[in-house]
Amino acid sequence: MSVSELEHSGQAGRLAVAGRRGPRVAGERAEPDLAAAERAVADLLLALGKDPDSEHLADTPRRVASSYAELLRPREFELTTFGNDEGYDELVVARDIPVQSLCEHHLLPFRGVAHIGYLPGERILGLSKLARVIELFARDLQVQERLTKQVADWLQQRLAPNGVGVVIEAEHLCMSLRGVRAQGALTVTSALHGALREDAASREEFFALTLRHTR
Numbered sequence: 417m418s419v420s421e422l423e424h425s426g427q428a429g430r431l432a433v434a435g436r437r438g439p440r441v442a443g444e445r446a447e448p449d450l451a452a453a454e455r456a457v458a459d460l461l462l463a464l465g466k467d468p469d470s471e472h473l474a475d476t477p478r479r480v481a482s483s484y485a486e487l488l489r490p491r492e493f494e495l496t497t498f499g500n501d502e503g504y505d506e507l508v509v510a511r512d513i514p515v516q517s518l519c520e521h522h523l524l525p526f527r528g529v530a531h532i533g534y535l536p537g538e539r540i541l542g543l544s545k546l547a548r549v550i551e552l553f554a555r556d557l558q559v560q561e562r563l564t565k566q567v568a569d570w571l572q573q574r575l576a577p578n579g580v581g582v583v584i585e586a587e588h589l590c591m592s593l594r595g596v597r598a599q600g601a602l603t604v605t606s607a608l609h610g611a612l613r614e615d616a617a618s619r620e621e622f623f624a625l626t627l628r629h630t631r
């Protein structure tokens with residue numbers, strides 16, 4: 417049973433609570449047609465006035481197609497959660513989790529860091545999984561706002577914490593290499609749920625812990 421089927425049947429929460437090992441999580445994406453992508457890259461090179469048959473570019477369409485296929489496909493991972501047996505009810509924050517994604521407007525990378533905090537409910541999450549949750553949504557054509565919200569929504573649904581917050585700070589190559597050429601400009605986005613959204617003190621604590629190290 418896939419994760420989305422679990423969601424539709426409303427069993428995801430129950431399964432996560434049942435044991436330490438959660439369901440395997442994989443992005444549900446159409447398989448890329450690599451041959452078609454290669455032809456399209458060769459066409460693009462040609463359209464840009466380059467000769468795709470020249471010695472140096474001969475293998476470029478294949479490399480570009482496989483690079484994009486890789487960047488658009490998250491790795492599977494197992495959602496491991498643990499019972500919050502000690503009743504830990506303070507904020508858990510993981511800072512500076514690497515983020516790299518592709519802007520859907522220019523197909524250029526944006527990269528930076530994410531800070532994720534949550535107030536545990538009945539389950540806590542293996543911390544290494546936070547990086548995988550980021551990757552699950554980052555390996556896609558994205559805008560930073562949606563990526564931030566998807567990660568927060570996902571954690572809220574899967575982990576049912578008392579609150580969750582996600583901050584992403586990223587540099588967009590479409591902004592720094594072209595257009596305004598704003599080198600080093602960071603875009604900061606955030607998404608909050610539960611107590612981190614509703615309760616001013618919790619929200620303040622979350623932002624104090626996450627934004628303290630902003631460059």
Ligand SMILES: [Zn+2]
Nearest residue numbers: 519521522590
């Ligand atoms: Zn862009």
